[in-house]
Amino acid sequence: MNTSPTSLAGRPADPVAAVTHADPYPFYAELRAGPPLAWNETLRLWVTSRAEVVESLLLAHGALRVRPAAEPVPRAIVGSAAGEVFGHLVRMNDGTAHQAHRPVLQRALAGLDLGAVRAAALRVAHGVPVQPLSDALFSMPVRAVAHLLGFGDEALPRVDRWMRDFVACLSPLSTAEQLQGASAAAGELMARFEALAAGAAPRDGTLLSAVLAEGEASAPLPRSLLANLVGLLSQTCDATAGLLGNSLIAVMREPSLPQAAQTQGGLQAIVEETARHDPSVHNTRRFVAETVTIADTPLAAGDTVLLVLAAANRDPALNPEPERFSLVRARRRMLGFGHGVHACPGQALACTLAAAGLEAVLHRRPDLAALRERGWHYRPSVAARIPVFH
Numbered sequence: 001m002n003t004s005p006t007s008l009a010g011r012p013a014d015p016v017a018a019v020t021h022a023d024p025y026p027f028y029a030e031l032r033a034g035p036p037l038a039w040n041e042t043l044r045l046w047v048t049s050r051a052e053v054v055e056s057l058l059l060a061h062g063a064l065r066v067r068p069a070a071e072p073v074p075r076a077i078v079g080s081a082a083g084e085v086f087g088h089l090v091r092m093n094d095g096t097a098h099q100a101h102r103p104v105l106q107r108a109l110a111g112l113d114l115g116a117v118r119a120a121a122l123r124v125a126h127g128v129p130v131q132p133l134s135d136a137l138f139s140m141p142v143r144a145v146a147h148l149l150g151f152g153d154e155a156l157p158r159v160d161r162w163m164r165d166f167v168a169c170l171s172p173l174s175t176a177e178q179l180q181g182a183s184a185a186a187g188e189l190m191a192r193f194e195a196l197a198a199g200a201a202p203r204d205g206t207l208l209s210a211v212l213a214e215g216e217a218s219a220p221l222p223r224s225l226l227a228n229l230v231g232l233l234s235q236t237c238d239a240t241a242g243l244l245g246n247s248l249i250a251v252m253r254e255p256s257l258p259q260a261a262q263t264q265g266g267l268q269a270i271v272e273e274t275a276r277h278d279p280s281v282h283n284t285r286r287f288v289a290e291t292v293t294i295a296d297t298p299l300a301a302g303d304t305v306l307l308v309l310a311a312a313n314r315d316p317a318l319n320p321e322p323e324r325f326s327l328v329r330a331r332r333r334m335l336g337f338g339h340g341v342h343a344c345p346g347q348a349l350a351c352t353l354a355a356a357g358l359e360a361v362l363h364r365r366p367d368l369a370a371l372r373e374r375g376w377h378y379r380p381s382v383a384a385r386i387p388v389f390h
Helices: 025-033 051-059 081-088 101-110 114-126 133-149 153-170 176-198 207-215 223-253 264-277 309-313 347-363 368-374
Strands: 038-040 045-048 283-288 292-294 297-299 304-308 376-378 387-389
Touching: 025 309, 045 051, 051 292, 051 304, 051 309, 081 153, 081 176, 081 223, 101 207, 101 223, 114 133, 114 347, 133 153, 133 207, 133 223, 133 347, 133 387, 153 176, 153 223, 176 207, 176 223, 207 223, 223 264, 223 347, 223 368, 223 387, 264 347, 283 309, 304 309
Parallel strands: 045 304
Antiparallel strands: 038 045, 283 304, 292 297, 376 387
16 A cells, blocks of 8 residues: 555544554544543444543543553463563553662653763664565664663664564464564563673663662662563564654655655654654553543443544644644644653653654665655554555
């Protein structure tokens, strides 16, 4: 399916199909105009798309959880190395055992020198082959975070490859073969992180040194914390690849952006507005653990709610003139990085990495007109919007 601007497909069948649709935003506007919470019989879940209701649900973290109570780890990976890693991730779980690591990771990420991160990410990105471009979208940010965690340059391609395999365990669309590869990759990543943490003191400025300092930890690190270091990489993989790719599409579509992209501040603004206007994560799910009423709608324990974050970002109540791509906004608001207890603490890092990657791609002077003419489609996904350029 070519999703260049001159070849748009018909109306999406449902909010999940909308994620990889050429232009899902008219459909999202229809959702916002409907009930604040609407039951979708095909998907067998509730759907919400208004910013106010999405925020309420993201904040209702007692009654709603990020995983079903009876299935904290996806059945397909229970008992595997991938399942072990998944079970420890603070972004994927609500258990009390996860609470100890969440503030450690938040403080470590908040203390990063983003100027130094940008410089390192740009250096790493310049070393990534830009062709095929769709692979470079993943490799640039993943290798940058691997470097930030303390891996040497020689290890970055291997970590990149393992992480690309590992994220398959996060998708319900993965095949049995992909899940087996994800488990093997998880084992390799855990072993490498264990060796990295047990080796010489990590260099100053790395995320690993920050995590050790914030957690007042010493070797050997608990496997639960090592798993969350793997998790930092996995969060970078799909989400930042999509943000980088969608930012490049914005540069091709918006006439004023190639000029803006010539400055560091312009690149950063392009990425941040893309994260609002055409984000890489279009939805997330919450699972009702106890009866709760949201927007005058009773939700029963066992219900599932699909929160359409990309639709909420374009809610006029959240952002004035939401359809307009604007580099300067008095108060840019977005929900794609979450809200409340499960808000992603790496928002600033993700935008910095994507801006560095965008700079590296544009530095090679690609023929943007030809790239736009050839078009693109989106990788199969139920939540992530990641372009594949033709």
